[in-house]
Amino acid sequence: MTPALASALMPLMRGLDPEQAHNLALKALALGLAGADATPDDPVLATTALGLAFRNPIGLAAGFDKNAVAVAPLMRLGFGFVEPGTTTPRPQAGNPQPRLFRLVEDAAVINRMGMNNEGVEAFARRLAALRRPLPAVLGANIGINKEGADPERDYPALYRAVAPQADYVTINVSSPNTPGLRDLQGEAKLAAILAAVAATRAEQPHQPPVLVKIAPDLADDAVPALVETCVAHGVAGLIVSNTTIGRPASLRSAHKGETGGLSGQPLFEPSTALLRRVHGLAGGRLTLIGCGGVSNGAQAYAKIRAGAALVQFYAAFAYAGPALVGRVKQELAALLKRDGFAHLHEAVGADAR
Template identity: 60%
Template sequence: MALSAVAAPWLRRLAPETAHDAAIAALRYGLAGRQTIAADPRLAVTAFGRTLAHPIGLAAGFDKNAVACDGLARLGFGFIEAGTVTLRAQPGNPKPRLFRLDQDGALINRMGFNNAGIEPFVAALRRVDRSRIPVGANIGINKEGATPLADYPTLVRKVAPHADYIVINVSSPNTPGLRDLQSVDRLDAILDAVARETGGREAGGREAGAHPPLFVKLAPDLDEAVLPDLVALAVARGLAGLIVSNTTLARPADLASAARGEAGGLSGAPLFNRSTRMLARVRLLAGERLTLIGAGGVANAEQAFTKCRAGADLVQIYTSFVAQGPAVIGRIVAGLGGLLDRYGCARLSDITGRDADRLAELAP
């Protein structure tokens, strides 16, 4: 069946979540083929203590239960993020909960962390061949009965032996109250609890490295005034970095698709400026102290390059992968090589944050 199993055309005739489930099944059972991405050596990046052939990764939420990681690795991603996984299995919101906004190059989702829970996730992750590419684990809390100060540390401890990096997700818009955990005090308490549970680094204290590099994923709707304190906290707590960003609750006035009024997080093209602006602001605040993963609206090489100029060390895609199929990975990677020539860069990492000043002023 090769790549057509997860390529866009026939899947796009199905309801969005049916198409997603079909793609996951094809990837899981080895029916999605293999794609060799000839990455220019100048695109190689070091992150999570590993060398990645190129910086284009799959964002969280596609492989929530980590069952398709090997199939996704065969498509040529530079890295993959599985999850979001919660402690206990939960069904998520009632369907329909995923909507295509074709005229806008966007999706709206209100999945609500549908997942099978941490035990199957860890069992699946344990079987993944991570020698090929790094795999991250994105963790969140249940809609009901959650205790963030206990749940995040437990989740970190459980995924730690099986992941190259861990993402604390406090930014999905579909779990009531989750985004409030982005306040400096509440995030500090979570990171402190994680450090205590794992023997990791406490504020200004020791660094035991009991878990892989830790990231926090931010919402693009945060008040920019909190960014300095959040970045300072990330550095003080020894985070490896930040992911900027998750989906937005904003609805740009020019959205044209019928589904634009659906509740949930908006991803894809209309998120690009908003998330890139915030990424640039975070880079200006962090300097070289954090690894930044840029996500939001990347559908081609120019946009991936702009994320890097704004400050991204690595770039993630989701919506464009759904819309264009696996070929988007090769298109972006090939295009990045050409852009390096045009800009006269010896390595992609030379341009990280080069235009952060200007891109921090993008109109969201």
Template identity: 65%
Template sequence: MTPRIASILMPLMRGVDPERAHDLALRALRFGLAGADRTPDDPILACRVLGHDLRNPIGLAAGFDKSAVAIGPLMKLGFGIVEAGSVTPRPQFGNPRPRLFRLVEDRAVINRMGMNNAGIAPFRARLAALPRPRPAMLGVNIAINKEGAAPLRDYPMLYAEVAALADYVAINISSPNTPGLRDLQGERQLQDILAAMAETRAAQQAKPPILVKIAPDLSPAALEPIVEAVVTHGMDGLIVGNTTITRPGLRSAHRSQAGGLSGPPLKHLATDVLKRVASLSKGRNLTLVGTGGVASGADALEKLRAGASFVQLYAAFAYDGPALISRIRRELAALLRRDGVRNVADIVGADIR
């Protein structure tokens, strides 16, 4: 099967419960049923990010494969970056079902999964079994358990567990579905966590870059202390942002469901926050990642111009399937050539210079 055929079959999944459909998709990927995209990337998309040469700046966001069961097959679909997780120290079931909702009219998703995952032990074993070299940059998103968590212990421990396997590590302090997690974005808590992360990284033989994943719901006043904390403790950048608890202009009957919203309705909010973070980050040598509402080459270009070095998507992939990746790559390359850009890196931050 090819990615295009896999995408053609996607509408058949619409009648299946969303979480069941997601589990079936992961199983199909795990067994190679989605095929592989062997189309060469346009050279205009090649870029160097976080010390790695990437074929393109299109990434899969955390949350799609929390337990790293299909990372290898996902990397074969044409992504330049695949982020696994969020993974927690111990396994957890997550919140009661139903907890995942399709907002078809809005092409969006609301989830209150509660970070269901198998825990760090099997996660790490699966990453260790991935063949090298890998066809895409591997990110690992780390988080804390709902119960019994100790952030100053857990985040550094998880970093140490995956340091030799990940190309970068993302600290998730912004999921709305773990009670108290977003409070860790507060200045004092974040300073303490990042200080502990810096100490742990210094003790590791492998020292992959560390990104901090923040919420798109933060006020402008809250952003500057976060950027300062990231710089002060030598972190490498920020992912902007996670899902939102706002409900901007939704039409679906599921619009009032509790949880984090992802997809096109999030795009403008997330891009505005990205621009603010990019302005605050000027001259700081921070790598920014744009996520939230990316469904086309034009969406990717908007995030890149707003300051992102690469972009991530989730909801659009869930709706359109594997063929989406090659389409976004083609569209982005065409837009860059239209604008007379020699390389995608030249456009990063163009709107905030």
């Protein structure tokens, strides 16, 4: 099967419960049933960020493959990087079902999954079993359990567990579905976590760079302190952003009132506005990954021009299927060339200039 054929079958999946469809898709991917995209990437898309070489800047965001069960098949679809997780110290079931909702009219998703996953031991074991060299950059997204958590203990331990296998590690302090997690974005709490992670990182033979994934709902006056705290503690970059608890008035779906994080098209504007602001505050000191509402090459390009060195999506992939990856890359390459950019890095932050 090819990615295009797999995508053509996506409408059939929408007849299933969203979580059931997601689990079925993961199983199909793990079995290699989505095929692979052997089309070479346009050289204009190649870039270096976080000290790593990316064949293209398009990544799959955390949340799709929480347990790292389909990393290699996902990479073969043409992604430049894949970020499995969020993984936590211990397995946890997450929140009661139903907890995943399609907002089809809004090209959006609401989830309150609660970081359900099999725990970091299984996660790290699967990463270690991957056959190297990998066809794309490998991230790992880490978070804390809903119960019994000690952030200053748990994040360093998680980093230690995944560091031998990951190319970079993302600290998730912004999921809205774990009580108290977003409070860790506050200056003092975040500084304590990052200091503890930095101390652990210094002890590791392999020291993948650390990123922090932030919420789009941060108070305006909290953003400068967050940026400076990350810079001060050796963070390499920020992922801007996670899902939003906001509910735009434009939402039409019957599920718009469900509790949880909203992702997809309605997140594009607020996440890009925050990205633009963080780019200005960081002043080149942090590598930024733009995430939120990307469903085509024009939106990926907008993230890059706003300051993102790399771009991630998830909700659009869940709707459109594997063929989306190649389509976004093709459209992005055409836009870069149209505007006279010979290399992707030349376009990063172009709107600010």
